[in-house]
Amino acid sequence: MTTIEPVRKDIQRQGHIKKYSASLRLWHWANTIVISGSLLTVLINSTITDERPVSALVKNELKNASAMVSDEQAGSVAHALGDRVWSIHIYFGYVLVGLLLFRLALEFFQLADQKFIRKMKSAYRQFQSTKKERELVKHELTVKAIYAVFYILLLVMAVTGLFLAFEDLLAPFKSIRHSVKEVHGFCMYLILAFIFVHLAGVFLAERKDNKGIVSDMINGGGDHQ
Incomplete structure (x- = not known):
């Protein structure tokens, strides 16, 4: 279960906690x-x-x-x-859908050290090159991978949901409607699973060394430890 706990430490800046814009x-x-x-x-x-x-x-x-x-x-x-x-x-x-587009836009306009893809690449590079605190970096990389899967699920949900909402305009593709609906419903269950895993991870983290993650997501974090 420890692999699903969010990491509060900033692995790129020792002695700091993560910042959230x-x-x-x-x-x-x-x-x-x-x-x-x-x-x-x-x-x-x-x-x-x-x-x-x-x-x-x-x-x-x-x-x-x-x-x-x-x-x-x-x-x-x-x-x-x-x-x-x-x-x-x-x-x-x-x-x-609007929020998903907003999140994608953030990847272009966020500060460089807060971009998701940059953080994931950095965690991967650190995992490959460092032996010190390797478990922490591996942990961070695992959490980031889970979040990446969540973003992909959101994208699939958005695309399939728009298809179902505008099915009358997409009459030529009516034959695949049932399959699209099945994918949409299946992704919903996967997102439910992610929510459960995410809440469980936050709960466990708040009870251990990473206490304060929820408040960081409210006030922005970034204080010195």
């Missing part, structure tokens, strides 16, 4: 809110607004009110409720 912190917390909201809509539509129980509920409630409706009519109401929730899910998806 205001832009990166804004992206991190906004992304947290949007992904949580998106997953919540999926949970609601698979439980509270699931078509079968909602159809039965609508039919029974109207029957108690002396109004009779057919199964098809009740199903239409349930389907409409589900569509409302999915429309919110789509809006969250648009925001997620």
